Amino acid sequence: MKPRTKTSPQAPEVQHSRPAKPETRPYDAAQSLADILEVATVEFAEKGLGGARVDEIARLTRASKRMIYYHFDSKEALYLAVLERAFQSQARSEEELQLDDLQPDQALRTLVGFSFDYHQRNAMFVRLIMNENARNGEMFAQSDFIRRMNLSVKDRVRGIYDDGVKTGVFRSGINPVDLRMSIAALCFYPVSNRHTFSLLFENDMESPAAIAARREFVIEMIMRFVTKP
Structure with a gap:
């Protein structure tokens, strides 16, 4: 009689799991647009419209030229959007000062100080304006958006000045635009x-x-000019 052979237990079936797919983030159009405009601002400020290259903007944002042209029809349209964004940022920052809550002299002093600080912090804004002036404001003139936004800027200075004249703080005869x-x-x-x-x-x-x-000098210069003796 042959000895009974032991049978080894059946090995468990190996489960071959598929490697997990890397998590993909949904495309954020708003963030992509903001990134493009941020990089384009520096590119246009440093090189102007003629010298700026969409290829370089695409490289720095890791976006394709096709994606940039999806948001903007042309380099000129992107440049105009950069200008509009720059002026919108300044106007919105100025609105946050809540100057209507201040006396006219304090409101003007605050506005001048803000303007000085804003220019110091935003050298790219200054360069954009310089470059556009070198082009005689050709693209600037095409923006109804900038003109509409500037109405609130003009009205703000005019309101502060008129209130100061009415209360006897500011001398009369000054053009608010000047x-x-x-x-x-x-x-x-x-x-x-x-x-x-x-x-x-x-x-x-x-x-x-x-x-x-220099900040204090500029504020004092404007206040002495406007304030009634």
């Missing part, structure tokens, strides 16, 4: 010409102390 231009010029120049001016007059315009001193 006042706005003077504020813009005094805040714009320390950014647009800081390198050449610093070299010509051996004056460091970028140190915190120099910026703070």
